[in-house]
Amino acid sequence: MSTGKNIPELFGNNVFNDAAMRDHLPKRVYEELRESIDAGKELDPKIADSVAHGMKEWAIERGATHYTHWFQPLTGVTAEKHDSFISAPGENGKVLMEFSGKELVMGEPDASSFPSGGLRATFEARGYTAWDCTSPAFLREDALGVTLCIPTAFCSYRGEALDKKTPLLRSMQALDKQALRILRLFGNTTSRRVVPSVGAEQEYFIVDREKYLQRDDLIYTGRTLFGAMPPKGQELDDHYFGTIRERIGSFMHDLDHELWKLGVPAKTEHNEAAPGQHELAPIYEQCNVAADHNQITMEVMKRIAEEHGLVCLLHEKPFAGVNGSGKHDNWSLTSDDGINMLNPGDTPHENIQFLLVLGCIMKAVDRHADLLRMSAANVGNDHRLGANEAPPAIISIFVGEQLEDVIDQLCATGTATHSKHGDKLRTGVATLPDFDKDATDRNRTSPFAFTGNKFEFRMVGSSDSIASPNIVLNTIVAEAFREAADELEQAENFDAAVHDMIKGLLREHRRIIFNGDGYSEAWAAEARRRGLPCISSMVEAIPAMGTEKAVKLFESFGVYTRAELVSRMEIDFEAYAKAINIEARTMIEMASRRYIPAVVSYVGQVAASLAAVKAACPEAGTEAQRELLLELSRLLTEAQRALNALKRANEEAAAVKTARQRAENYRENVVPAMAALRAPIDALETMVDVKIWPIICYGDLLFEV
Ligand code: ADP
Ligand code: MG
Secondary structure, three states: OOOHHHHHHHOOOOEOOHHHHHHHOOHHHHHHHHHHHHHOOOOOHHHHHHHHHHHHHHHHHOOEEEEEEEEOEOOOOOEEEEEEOEOOOOOOOOOOEOOOHHHHHEEOOOHHHOOOOOHHHHOOOOEEEEEOOOOOOEEEEEOOEEEEEEEEEEEEOOOOEOEOHHHHHHHHHHHHHHHHHHHHHOOOOOOOOEEEEEEEEEEEEEEEHHHHOOOHHHHHHOOOOOOOOOOOOOOOOOOOOOOOOHHHHHHHHHHHHHHHHOOOOEEEEEEOOOOOEEEEEEOOEEHHHHHHHHHHHHHHHHHHHHHOOEEEEOOOOOOOOOOOOEEEEEEEEEEOOOOEOOOOOOOHHHHHHHHHHHHHHHHHHHHOHHHHHHHOOOOHHHHOOOOOOOOOOEOOEEOHHHHHHHHHHHHHHOOOOOOOOOOOOOOOOOOOOOOOHHHHOOOOOOOEEEOOOOEEEOOOEOOOOOHHHHHHHHHHHHHHHHHHHHHHOOOOOHHHHHHHHHHHHHHHHHHHEOOOOOOOHHHHHHHHHHOOOEOOOHHHHHHHHHOHHHHHHHHHOOOOOHHHHHHHHHHHHHHHHHHHHHHHHHHHHHHHHHHHHHHHHHHHHHHHHHHHHHHHOOOOOOHHHHHHHHHHHHHHHHHHHHHHHHHHHHHHHHOOOOHHHHHHHHHHHHHHHHHHHHHHHHHHHOOOOOOOOOOOOHHHHHHOO
């Protein structure tokens, strides 16, 4: 076991990081590569061979035999194709370990096995992967041995993005350019680059592997499709920040160490609200690196859990009636010289810049609430967003009392003259009180909360990539910045113009601010009154990608083409239909072959007992058996009918031709039919002899790890 002393040595051991580059590359090559990384540029092909050579030497020293381009196709999980370093055997029959610049920079997986949403039909089937040199290569150690993993983007031969990284990098470029314009307006001449900083807090459940393997629903769908609540749920809140149990502690220890070796700055580990639920938060990093590191985190969580005889569930809602899991995407904008554009700052000057940035973000979120909602939509998240759980399906911004008060004053009078918390506001236009970070931090129901010097987008699903939400955030904010810069760069009197603009932005988008309880019925009604969209399911959220508003936005920044957007909608509809189809089929199988037979057999026992008692002793009471028999039979009939109905609904949905209509059909007909089957089975679970009940229960899964 390592000690605190070893950690600095351990950290990044399996990463081709700056130190490794320095050691393994010629000085000039190192400097050029560093330059590309710092500027977020592509690698110069002329130095690719040299970089590849150094990287290979480094990897081989650490036992690597293979390399892979590691990429994120639109399946939601990462993909890779392993190649060994060996060359063709020479005349002497020996091989060399080789790795060329070309192999580093570009790979050619068979694109046809990945979803392309129709892009393949119109264009070429082939695809290629290209190294994102701003995200460092790393070594993975597992049963396959040691593999050099090269984070890459995945495109078609015509350059259409087939993955999540490509548009993410494009959106970062767009935002960089526009954010610099804003900084320049305020006299900044030194910053060279602005990148989004992202920290993704990751929630997950841990269950025992042996128990997991007893449930087909967990195996096939990642969530339980049946199951009654145990007598004790999370109502006591005793799990949250509770002491970490032995087995979990040992899992977390290994997880941290493995992540540290991979350069993932895992920082905080704690229990979450539900029993069996936990969270890991890393230190924030540059957006694309944070996205890669979140993928790595999810992979490593699953692997380490298995090594401990556990299973890590990343599904958004593994257990009905118990809190689900999400991901908080903490987002801010940082310049290469350390300015956080979301920091309110100490001087009136900085405050004005901050208020402009805030106004632009309000505009972006208000105007494109539908896109943000879409970016957090996945099949599992339908059980959270808009269903009695954090956060609600309505996008709003939480800014805290203090800032809201300033916004209100600015909206009303154009100046903010005082602070609600008593601190004296400096006189002058748009000066702000010093922020008390903690005062803004504690609204857990808001989907988009300002937390002192960053925004926290809390809608993202626990299993999802954080790429999509960041693509949307980066692009919509870039658009608002562009509009502001276009206007302000032309202004004759900058101070007056920026003042008017801030006032205008805050006034116009005031409706997106909401500091109250996001779960309440009253908020749903209020949001409707304000005209904010409430989009309660993935199927309803997807079309936001295809609106003219979205096409214009994304095309104008070169983040997505119309064809790419259309293809992504197609893939999402398809993914939804497939996932529900698998869930429905799993339910049908479990109900037909496990639950219903078990209940039939129990009903037989009860009936036999009733008959036997009556025969043996007619005057003995048989009320219990009778009552039980009636209720069991009623529920059994209900279950059988619901099962038949689900089979029919699923067949009908599967036969629908277009992806969109198929998804809609699954949503409208199959999802309710699944709920109708679950209800009687869950009721039966609370009545049938535990010795006969065929499936392990929630209580065993959640409390006995
Ligand atoms: P909590 O949300 O529980 O209050 P913190 O605010 O400390 O916790 O941090 C949560 C996450 O936000 C962490 O991953 C952290 O690295 C990240 N974070 C902190 N500051 C920033 C920032 N300026 N930009 C982006 N992410 C940040
Ligand atoms: Mg948080």
